[in-house]
Amino acid sequence: MFKHRHQSLAFLIFFSILLCSFLGSFLIGSYDLSLKDLLHILWGKISGLPNNWNEAAETVIFEVRMPRIFAAMGIGAALSIAGTSYQSMFRNPMVSPDLLGASAGAGFGAALGFLFNFNMPEIQIMAFIMGMAAVLTTYLICSFINPHRESTVALILTGIIVSTLFQALISIIKYTADPDSRLPDIIFWLMGGLANVTYSDLHFFLIMFCLGSVPLFMMRWRLNALMFGTEEALSLGVNAASLQMIVIICATILTASSVAIAGIIGWIGLIIPHLTRLIVGADNKTVLISSCLLGASFLLLADDAARSLISSEIPISIITSIIGAPFFILMLYNFKGRLL
Template identity: 40%
Template structure:
């Protein structure tokens, strides 16, 4: 194979039900529709006309009763709108991250947290909660420890023995185990009456602490990390070939993996710092997107972002409406993700690409 035209995805593998131009456009726009619906759903009802009136500064819809307006504004602007935007940003980031990781490892069972960024960021935030509670320094510390862990992983993976993908994977497993032990230590020394319940609940994942800072951080990380991965989409296609073939096409596999790991680390650490540990999204969503649009990464990555955003929005709505007390997101994503992954396995027979 000589020349960049050597890698092509056959037309019949371009996509499934959303493979057409209009279907693909609808898929990409679906998170905005789900986000709009999520504003009206919750334990406190908000009617369409009241919400539209509040969102458009009084130009559309019917105004709420004067006695209800302050409460509706609080529900809409301090709860549902920030949570919905944060779910959009984090879900899109986790979808792109998962699809990119499955590409660089050529393994459909790989998720973005496999290289240790999740437990490292969890250790940082848990330590911050221990000293400062839920505050900006806690989130910043989680973000920093998550990035430091990926620097350690990339440093350890420079050992030039065996398959570089396997070395990178083992480096991530070692790093993740180390930081998981540190998380356990933080929980062990935490005050069982105050700090320990807060750390434990946060580790299960929630968007309840959505704030202007977390929204800005999630938006910037999605713009930077997601933008880098989207720009590398064609090169990720080449990684489906062997490393020797990729080199012959002008793609350096190890350098590309390092850039992808750095971009994914930015997305994962932001997600953990902003919302705790939310599993299964980065593993399940890329498979759903792949079934809809096929394996070509220039179509797959935007589709994974769209499916991830819609998925997390729906899960967050369920988390805050199913019971009187909010259900942690990590519980719901596992309850949906595990059987969902089994259904995908049965439907595809293990043929993911």
């Protein structure tokens, strides 16, 4: 009973943080906007009241800030879900959503698109396809080396190799790109950012988010079985090989689609699952939902910092790294007995 109350309180706190972050993010920016004006305009749009507010404020809310706010929430949630699923499947607290090469592959696809001067939707499609292809390459190579898949170590090592290969390919593209036009675009995109997210991007991402997250939420209790190992999962009636395949596909969809619209954003899928488990415990039935809420809040606040700390926008991956690296070191130091 106490555990259930503790988890319910944690859900309430996480949701409250997300709600406050959501509303507060509309108020941050060069255009001054009060909470009263924000709520008035939002309620007016929802209830269909006559337009009696500043049209400039409406444009800032719905055309400038709302797309990137929803993108930050969705991408933060997606990377946190993917990281939580991978850490459970691999039984390793040090893995992250880019473990099998999804981020490196998507980065290569985007860099290739920039090199050939594709438009943004084409670049995003290239990024998504190459992210999926990189993970497929990892899986095929691992299946050839380790056909019976007795251990996940071979898959992890293969993922590291494939990621390194695609990082090398990205370096080749940066080396050959025009330093006055294409190279800056490639470098800035690889550092991550939400400034150019549109509603059409959100439509694509929403479809991918549902495809990747819904199966994981439906099978979250089975992830608990994977945490005990393959043999124990089989004894509980869980087909470990099939479940691992589904987790890899879903996590790759979430990661590749996130990178496709926002660039490479690190640390979220690594630290948010850890922080969530420290608060609500190790049961994936609650961890997956909690990490979704907490990850959305984290990236939303990081994006607020990226666009408000200085006059020009900071790439969001710099913010997440500055926050994530020291935070993770602190977690390792204070909770090393429980994390490792």
